[in-house]
Amino acid sequence: MTRENFGELEDLIDLARSLGASRFCLYWLVPSGRGSDSYSRIQLGREEVTEALSLLYRKAQETDPGTMEFLTVESPQDCVHPIQSMERDGSPDLADARNLLKSLKGECSAGDRAANVDPLGNVSPCQFSHSLDFFIGNIRKRPFSALWTDSAHPVLARFREKPVHIGRKCGKCGYFEICGGGCRVRAYAKAGNFFSEDPFCFVDPDNSSL
Numbered sequence: 001m002t003r004e005n006f007g008e009l010e011d012l013i014d015l016a017r018s019l020g021a022s023r024f025c026l027y028w029l030v031p032s033g034r035g036s037d038s039y040s041r042i043q044l045g046r047e048e049v050t051e052a053l054s055l056l057y058r059k060a061q062e063t064d065p066g067t068m069e070f071l072t073v074e075s076p077q078d079c080v081h082p083i084q085s086m087e088r089d090g091s092p093d094l095a096d097a098r099n100l101l102k103s104l105k106g107e108c109s110a111g112d113r114a115a116n117v118d119p120l121g122n123v124s125p126c127q128f129s130h131s132l133d134f135f136i137g138n139i140r141k142r143p144f145s146a147l148w149t150d151s152a153h154p155v156l157a158r159f160r161e162k163p164v165h166i167g168r169k170c171g172k173c174g175y176f177e178i179c180g181g182g183c184r185v186r187a188y189a190k191a192g193n194f195f196s197e198d199p200f201c202f203v204d205p206d207n208s209s210l
């Protein structure tokens, strides 16, 4: 989702429901590949992100969960929005939602439960981490099993140890336990620092608690 199709979100959800789709999945823009070139021009701002998440929350409430699920990708911090919305609404499901998110231990799955292998055999932690800075190895030179279990590899180590190192805004955020610190690809693209904060996060850590 970008500034170019943000205004169509509700119509897209309604279309998906009318077609009987079982899942509505929203992908945010990541500064990766061709997304890097247009990122600053079409990435959404904080107000638009909050508006989109509010719309998803409302649509999810109007929808039988047995017929369609809603999810977003590439922004672990999105989980904060439904929690805050459920708090505001006094939802009876709030405790279960918190416990579920805590059991998942936050964090995106890149470099841990997810990997990307490109058409040339290059392995990286996720489908958005294309630059050489995220290069783990090539399956034509070394088996994937050997690459993935090499926990001393600096890229894998950084992804797997990141909760200990992420600082700045995330370091003082009360939602870190369920979010895990946002997207590392976005943080690195913005600051050149793997452990920096995700600049796409809409959460104000000074008013965050679980």
Ligand code: SF4
Residues within 6 Å of the ligand: 076, 077, 080, 169, 170, 171, 173, 174, 175, 176, 179, 180, 181, 182, 183, 197, 198, 201, 202, 203, 205
């Ligand atoms: S400040 Fe960091 S830890 Fe808190 S919600 Fe945003 S990305 Fe997640």
